[in-house]
Amino acid sequence: TWTPDAFVESTVAELKATVGSEKVILGLSGGVDSTVAAVLLHKAIGDHLHCIFVNNGLLRKNEFSEVLDQYSGMGLNVKGVDASERFLSALKGVEDPELKRKAIGRVFIEVFDEEAHKVTDAKWLGQGTIYPDRIESVSASGGPSATIKSHHNVGGLPDYMKLKIVEPLKMLFKDEVRRVGASLDIPGERLGRHPFPGPGLGIRILGEVTADKVAILQEVDHIFIQGLRDWGLYDKVWQAGAMLLPVQSVGVMGDERTYEKCVALRAVESTDGMTADWVNLPYEFLQKTSNEIINKVPGVNRVVYDISSKPPATIEWE
Numbered sequence: 254t255w256t257p258d259a260f261v262e263s264t265v266a267e268l269k270a271t272v273g274s275e276k277v278i279l280g281l282s283g284g285v286d287s288t289v290a291a292v293l294l295h296k297a298i299g300d301h302l303h304c305i306f307v308n309n310g311l312l313r314k315n316e317f318s319e320v321l322d323q324y325s326g327m328g329l330n331v332k333g334v335d336a337s338e339r340f341l342s343a344l345k346g347v348e349d350p351e352l353k354r355k356a357i358g359r360v361f362i363e364v365f366d367e368e369a370h371k372v373t374d375a376k377w378l379g380q381g382t383i384y385p386d387r388i389e390s391v392s393a394s395g396g397p398s399a400t401i402k403s404h405h406n407v408g409g410l411p412d413y414m415k416l417k418i419v420e421p422l423k424m425l426f427k428d429e430v431r432r433v434g435a436s437l438d439i440p441g442e443r444l445g446r447h448p449f450p451g452p453g454l455g456i457r458i459l460g461e462v463t464a465d466k467v468a469i470l471q472e473v474d475h476i477f478i479q480g481l482r483d484w485g486l487y488d489k490v491w492q493a494g495a496m497l498l499p500v501q502s503v504g505v506m507g508d509e510r511t512y513e514k515c516v517a518l519r520a521v522e523s524t525d526g527m528t529a530d531w532v533n534l535p536y537e538f539l540q541k542t543s544n545e546i547i548n549k550v551p552g553v554n555r556v557v558y559d560i561s562s563k564p565p566a567t568i569e570w571e
């Protein structure tokens with residue numbers, strides 16, 4: 254029978270045999286899969302694993318520095334690359350969701366490739382691909398999720414890198430990845446983290462992305478997610494986040510009329526993201542969270558809660 258400990262043991266032995274003393278480059282995202290893949294590879298080949306963590310400027314509040322610290326704390330050989338400005342300038346004037354994804358994907362590849370070339374004599378590209386990713390990319394020509402939105406987790410790297418691919422998790426399902434992560438002593442908080450899209454807050458800011466809008470949404474998202482944690486709701490939700498809407502609405506503060514931004518909060522239950530139900534969060538929680546957002550985040554005067562299921566709505570708004 255399959256156990257995480259046995260998987261770790263046999264995979265580490267296999268990695269040692271195939272990779273030997275050659276160098277591996279791996280892009281970390283802060284997510285469960287790339288983290289577990291990195292720790293497994295690190296266990297097998299130590300500092301011959303070179304991890305790259307790119308800040309696309311569209312991460313959650315403090316995520317870049319916190320995750321980087323956590324990775325270093327786990328002993329990983331990781332380089333943080335803050336490319337926020339590059340991503341933001343590529344997004345200037347771009348409003349269409351698919352074009353935003355493409356711009357973000359393209360800049361990521363450029364930045365990653367530049368960093369990869371700095372690791373001399375690398376032979377391998379490590380990836381945190383898991384079994385369902387492969388199924389989805391195989392059905393990409395006809396699968397509904399792939400044709401509706403161009404997810405770029407698979408096959409997104411340029412051919413000319415000519416690196417051999419090593420994917421230690423490719424036979425595993427998500428729950429198995431988490432169990433392997435736990436047996437590798439990866440902190441539970443990281444393993445239980447909600448999924449977060451590669452294009453990050455870029456697809457949660459409807460319309461054009463600007464630094465100001467990112468800053469607003471980071472604050473809103475932080476209040477919402479921290480609230481879910483404080484109320485013990487975080488682990489009951491599959492994914493949660495906030496969307497910054499491209500509308501302004503009238504409000505009132507003191508005896509002043511305001512005309513400011515609106516955010517939508519979204520929390521869903523799901524098993525694989527293919528279908529999802531909105532979560533019936535306690536009214537009291539929504540009430541407190543809404544007040545806190547409006548009081549603490551300048552520029553936002555209205556909060557709504559998304560009560561749409563997938564299908565026909567999607568989880569993200571773009």
Ligand code: XMP
Binds near residue numbers: 354405452563
């Ligand atoms: P949707 O919005 O399609 O989302 O219902 C389903 C799941 O996929 C995530 N998602 C993405 N992940 N790149 C990613 O890496 C993307 O472009 C992307 N679009 C959506 C979404 O967060 C949800 O978990």
